[in-house]
Amino acid sequence: MMLLILFFQGFKGFDPLVASILVAPLGIGLVITGPIGGYLSDRYGSRAVTTLGLAISLVGLLGLAMIEYNTPFWLITIWMFINGIGSGLFQPPNTSAIVGSVPLERRGAASAMRAFFNNTGMVISITIAIPLLMSTISLDQMINMFVVGGMSQPVYIQVAFTNGVTSAFWISSAITLIAIIASDMRGTDEEALLQVPISS
Numbered sequence: 629m630m631l632l633i634l635f636f637q638g639f640k641g642f643d644p645l646v647a648s649i650l651v652a653p654l655g656i657g658l659v660i661t662g663p664i665g666g667y668l669s670d671r672y673g674s675r676a677v678t679t680l681g682l683a684i685s686l687v688g689l690l691g692l693a694m695i696e697y698n699t700p701f702w703l704i705t706i707w708m709f710i711n712g713i714g715s716g717l718f719q720p721p722n723t724s725a726i727v728g729s730v731p732l733e734r735r736g737a738a739s740a741m742r743a744f745f746n747n748t749g750m751v752i753s754i755t756i757a758i759p760l761l762m763s764t765i766s767l768d769q770m771i772n773m774f775v776v777g778g779m780s781q782p783v784y785i786q787v788a789f790t791n792g793v794t795s796a797f798w799i800s801s802a803i804t805l806i807a808i809i810a811s812d813m814r815g816t817d818e819e820a821l822l823q824v825p826i827s828s
Contacts, residue, residue: 629654631757632692632708635793638770639697639786641777653705657712662720669721674728677721679811685714686804693797697786757796764792 629651637647661681669677688711695704723742730738762770765788773781773789781789 630754631761631793631796632704634761635790638774639779639789641779650701651708653709654712654715657709657714658716658719659712661713661716665717666720666724668717669724674721674725675811675814678718678725679808681714681716681718681721682804682808682811683714684717685711686801686808688712688714689797689801689804693794693801695790695794697783697790753800756799760796760799761789761792764788 632651632654633644633647636642636650637644640647642650665677665681688707688709691707691710692704695707723739726742727735727738765773765785769781769785770789773785779786
């Protein structure tokens with residue numbers, strides 16, 4: 629989301645408010661499928677739904693990884709929406725699986741640890757993505773990108789900046805692929821419940 633806001637603001641020349649609004653398809657997809665993900669996990673178990681959600685997110689990330697400096701906004705919107713759909717399917721059952729795998733008296737701690745690792749992951753992703761983006765063009769070119777507008781810059785600068793954005797999405801895609809494998813290999817919900825000690 630941060631990369632896309634920078635892309636819309638610095639490259640496309642939108643102001644911060646509009647650039648933030650333009651990433652709404654990501655949130656819309658998440659809002660639509662979030663309740664569906666919770667319902668499906670209750671009905672079919674969390675492993676299948678989380679794995680499906682990650683796979684759909686991967687499709688969206690791969691689409692974003694292939695955008696170019698002149699890719700139309702409607703196509704970027706589709707990839708954002710698909711990524712949001714996958715996130716909505718993934719997050720509720722994943723949270724349910726984490727919290728449900730511990731005894732009742734430890735579920736607050738489990739939820740807190742989930743939030744901690746989630747926030748840590750976001751911070752780490754920013755520390756990877758921003759330097760990767762900044763390394764694509766010089767500091768003066770980056771300043772001109774945000775002050776004058778990216779569309780007014782030479783094409784080679786536009787291509788280099790876009791390549792920095794897409795490189796971060798390629799890395800995210802690789803990490804998501806690993807997450808899909810890990811999600812599919814974990815035990816079933818029934819096996820997780822059997823491992824939880826029953827308190828007296």
